Amino acid sequence: MSLEIAVVLLGLGFLLLDLWIAPAHKQKLGYVAALAVAGVFAWSFLSPFASVHEAQLAFNNSYSLDPLALFFKRFFLLAAVLVLVMAAEFADRIEAGISEYYSLILFALAGMMFAASANDFTMLFVSLELITVTFYVLTSFRRSSVQSLEAGVKYLVIGGLSTGFTVFGIALVSGSIKPLANAPAGANTMNFGVIAEYVKYQAEHAGSFEPILIAGLLLVLAGIGFKIAAVPFQIWAPDVYQGSPAPTAAFLAVGSKAAGFVLLLRVLFTAVPDITLHWEKFLMVLSAITILYGNLCAIPQRNLKRLLGYSSIAHAGYLLMGVAAMTSAGSTAILYYLSGYLFTVMAAFTVITLVMRKTETEDVAGLAGLNQRSPLLAWAMTFAMVSLAGIPPLAGFFGKFLLLKAVIEQGVSYSAYYWLAGVAIVGVVISLYYYFGVIRAIYWSTDLNDLSPISVPPVAKFALVVCMAGILFIGVYPQPLLKLAAQATQSLNALNSTGHAVARR
Numbered sequence: 001m002s003l004e005i006a007v008v009l010l011g012l013g014f015l016l017l018d019l020w021i022a023p024a025h026k027q028k029l030g031y032v033a034a035l036a037v038a039g040v041f042a043w044s045f046l047s048p049f050a051s052v053h054e055a056q057l058a059f060n061n062s063y064s065l066d067p068l069a070l071f072f073k074r075f076f077l078l079a080a081v082l083v084l085v086m087a088a089e090f091a092d093r094i095e096a097g098i099s100e101y102y103s104l105i106l107f108a109l110a111g112m113m114f115a116a117s118a119n120d121f122t123m124l125f126v127s128l129e130l131i132t133v134t135f136y137v138l139t140s141f142r143r144s145s146v147q148s149l150e151a152g153v154k155y156l157v158i159g160g161l162s163t164g165f166t167v168f169g170i171a172l173v174s175g176s177i178k179p180l181a182n183a184p185a186g187a188n189t190m191n192f193g194v195i196a197e198y199v200k201y202q203a204e205h206a207g208s209f210e211p212i213l214i215a216g217l218l219l220v221l222a223g224i225g226f227k228i229a230a231v232p233f234q235i236w237a238p239d240v241y242q243g244s245p246a247p248t249a250a251f252l253a254v255g256s257k258a259a260g261f262v263l264l265l266r267v268l269f270t271a272v273p274d275i276t277l278h279w280e281k282f283l284m285v286l287s288a289i290t291i292l293y294g295n296l297c298a299i300p301q302r303n304l305k306r307l308l309g310y311s312s313i314a315h316a317g318y319l320l321m322g323v324a325a326m327t328s329a330g331s332t333a334i335l336y337y338l339s340g341y342l343f344t345v346m347a348a349f350t351v352i353t354l355v356m357r358k359t360e361t362e363d364v365a366g367l368a369g370l371n372q373r374s375p376l377l378a379w380a381m382t383f384a385m386v387s388l389a390g391i392p393p394l395a396g397f398f399g400k401f402l403l404l405k406a407v408i409e410q411g412v413s414y415s416a417y418y419w420l421a422g423v424a425i426v427g428v429v430i431s432l433y434y435y436f437g438v439i440r441a442i443y444w445s446t447d448l449n450d451l452s453p454i455s456v457p458p459v460a461k462f463a464l465v466v467c468m469a470g471i472l473f474i475g476v477y478p479q480p481l482l483k484l485a486a487q488a489t490q491s492l493n494a495l496n497s498t499g500h501a502v503a504r505r
Helices: 002-017 028-043 065-094 098-116 119-137 145-178 192-205 211-228 236-242 246-269 281-298 304-325 328-359 374-389 393-410 418-442 456-476 479-489
Strands: 056-058 063-065
Touching: 002 028, 002 098, 002 418, 028 065, 028 098, 056 192, 056 393, 063 065, 063 281, 065 098, 065 281, 065 328, 065 479, 098 246, 119 145, 119 211, 119 246, 145 236, 192 246, 192 374, 211 246, 211 328, 236 246, 236 304, 236 374, 246 281, 246 328, 246 393, 281 304, 281 393, 281 456, 304 328, 304 418, 328 374, 328 393, 374 418, 374 456, 393 418, 393 456
Parallel strands: none
Antiparallel strands: 056 063
């Protein structure tokens, strides 16, 4: 747990540093925090983490350090570095408490890292709540903005409802699990391993599953669905993205969504794989509806953050395709897609942060003439939009290709997968309209009232270059990342080395 401990100590340390730093210099704490988290990220590649090939369990098997957990911990650390740089650039728009803002980002990061290692419903619930409660504050941090406060209240109400679903579902699941005769004394009925053994026993001997267990799992999935903004739990996303500070919205779009997906993979393929195999139709329908809803609702949007909120819903639908495929190829595609999505979304929100400072608007029209005002910002936003749309050779294209490939491969055994692939392609075609609408505003808008240059600070410039390089590199040369993702997904019990779900029909 040394990575999580380091992040928590950093969060506490920056709260204390606030006492001795002059207000004029508190913005620089964001750069220091980003550098410190970058150090933790670099440390994660050194011993003993470099030798993690099999699950190392702790705390009565509720915490698991395995390749999947390590992959996501590094993912969250990298995302936090970019968010902290963005937060430092946003600091002049936060009236008070900027050090607390940095610390809360670090505490949310710690929750995400714990979520990556969750091997128990108790750990799942605590890590989810650490993430969610922290985001309640981060969302409404601009107390003088009615929009920010409104976003915070909406997130609080719907988040509280999802918490109720989750904890009630966990209670039903735990109450319906009975440790088997050969289980060790005091076996934890919330542990994913114990649950998997019981569910497997039921599948082999009873041929069916207890209704209470199924109901409990559906409630847990509702809580996770809130985190990933999947239909029908997506209603909060556009309003919260629009009202939140840009760094908060970026961390929600990347970190919170990825935390939801790692928990979804753990629950479906580690805790209840035998039940998951019967849910392929349910998962396909959920994926298809989410894709269509997100893309269709994004079409009329003019606010950039709101547009990215609906885009985030659509991308949750694409990622659910990898879950619905129920193969190691599908899970590998999810990890690859999220990695490309990280650089893409961070680039887009960094541009929004820097342009907003100058234009005081979040409307797409605020990007008019950006290619003349700052070629770097124009290129970064173009890279982001093209990648989100899935145009080669950028990361977004190859990510969608891998997800479609995983789904189409399963169409051989079940033709409904071809329909899901068709819906995904329709979603990609629809998305071209609103993504290229942003690019059109940058290069071909006729509303050029202000062409004054927009300066980009050196640290933000470096972050944008890193994002663009990441988008291009993993799109053109995906093999290293694919290898890491494939190694990580081997931790999922329900998938064997041939790439097909165990006991696939």
